[in-house]
């Protein structure tokens with residue numbers, strides 16, 4: 151025979167558990183109701199997407215794009231970076247990031263951008279079977295100007311040093327060819343130099 155007092159304790163515990171479970175069920179039902187309301191709201195405002203432009207896919211990366219171009223985002227140069235790389239190396243993967251490879255040589259001063267850039271390169275090199283990397287720096291880079299406190303040298307000499315250092319860093323990590331190119335501005339034209 152279970153003593154009365156023990157029986158009472160067990161009863162109380164069971165009741166507590168039942169109450170807790172009922173509360174949880176009510177909570178879940180409330181959430182489901184809210185979700186349903188949200189879905190209804192989304193459905194109400196759903197519009198058919200408008201086609202802005204339809205273009206044929208001209209490139210694919212599977213067997214053709216063994217080249218990765220890492221460059222700055224500067225719109226004065228972007229088209230020329232892409233044209234230069236396509237003309238010289240064919241199809242390629244473009245990693246466009248402010249300052250290009252700049253953050254890769256500043257692991258201590260810019261730990262977060264360094265880490266992000268390193269991870270992005272790793273993902274592309276391993277995930278897309280890259281065999282060659284092209285690093286392009288350019289004259290009058292706004293990222294370098296903005297971050298000049300981090301660098302000892304002046305533009306564009308500092309950038310040329312940095313792409314050479316970045317080349318070493320990448321070559322130490324991957325069995326891959328790295329080419330450094332600088333895009334200079336001369337009489338309103340972009341001049342690519344090795």
Ligand SMILES: [Zn+2]
Pocket residue numbers: 222223224248249250288290291292293294
């Ligand atoms: Zn730039």
